Amino acid sequence: MRSYKDVANYARYLGLFLTLSTIVLTGCAEYESSGGWQSTATAPTTIPRSNYSYYDSHREATVLDAVLVNAIAQIGKPYVWGGESRHHGFDCSGLIQYVLNEAGVTVPRTARAQALALPAVSFSRIRKGDLVFFDTMGAPYTHVGIYIGGDQFVSALNRHAGITVQSLHNPYWAQRLDGIRRPMPPELLAMQSLDDHVLNQ
Template sequence: MFAKNPLQLGGIALLLGALTLNGCASMAPSTALPPSAPYPPPAQNSGYSRRAEATTLDAVLVHAISEIGKAYRWGGESPQTGFDCSGLIQYVLEQSGVDIPRTSFAQAAALPAVPLSRIRPGDLVFFNTMGQPFSHVGIYIGGQQFVSALNRRQGVAVQSLQIPYWAERLDGVRRPMPRELLAMRDE
């Protein structure tokens, strides 16, 4: 039997929504993802700016939160018509000054990997939702929560990384950074 407590029903609906995830518009190629550059600590005097990185992550966070409640649309990439998961990421990062490819697979390949122990609000979280690595992406907002474009019923919504569906499918974390910061990091 289902619980009569509205909070328990909401949790059940959240879980069912996660289980009916539609996925991103473009599927990953069948080849393995090329390893992204790991996220090393910056070298001293490299010109790398932690402040600029923090500013970028803050901008990503603000823009992601502003899209909550927008419609889901497979292949969508605008707040007017709706988003799929990677379209939401591309739009939010563009608003934050970060150029990124369109598909979740390519997005994961383009950005440096971050250990889960170093995740920060504004980082991207990637999931294997369709039997292919990096087939879904969201933006971490803190408190074990992330924002992503889920499906037509839920649209752009907040989910918990602690829901077993998501916890079991987490592929990794990437840090969005403008090209100039990525270049300085490699100097």
């Protein structure tokens, strides 16, 4: 059985060999109660504030590690529009919901809702396991991936590439980076809310 280090190295080397010059995003899907899956192309009505209090806890580190390991484990699986299954494939936000759920973090189904549900962090404070969001369709938070270190992230890209590793240094992604969010379990989100309430009194 390969160690975590071997898997991480595999992901890093895989990213170096990916061709990024001809990216054509299929995009994330949102489920509409009136008619199935469609593209996320509307802007959010609110933007999360960026001042996030950091809880350097064992629980938070454990969650981020679990997100990282589960994300790497999905590399090579197929992209499926509206997909949310490790057996059949994922779209971008379906991958996030599955991976975070495995780590004990519950998030909404769509990329935009996921961005609005989690605390923002600055790029200078990014950690492995954080979520990276992109504006790929002229609207905020229309694509999402999971940061794995070395300025690389895993995401469900399109039907051709599947679940793959991409580089934040690629101009396509660098120009469209929309924000970073920290996956947090309910108890840490509650701690943050309590802290915010006390600070605002």
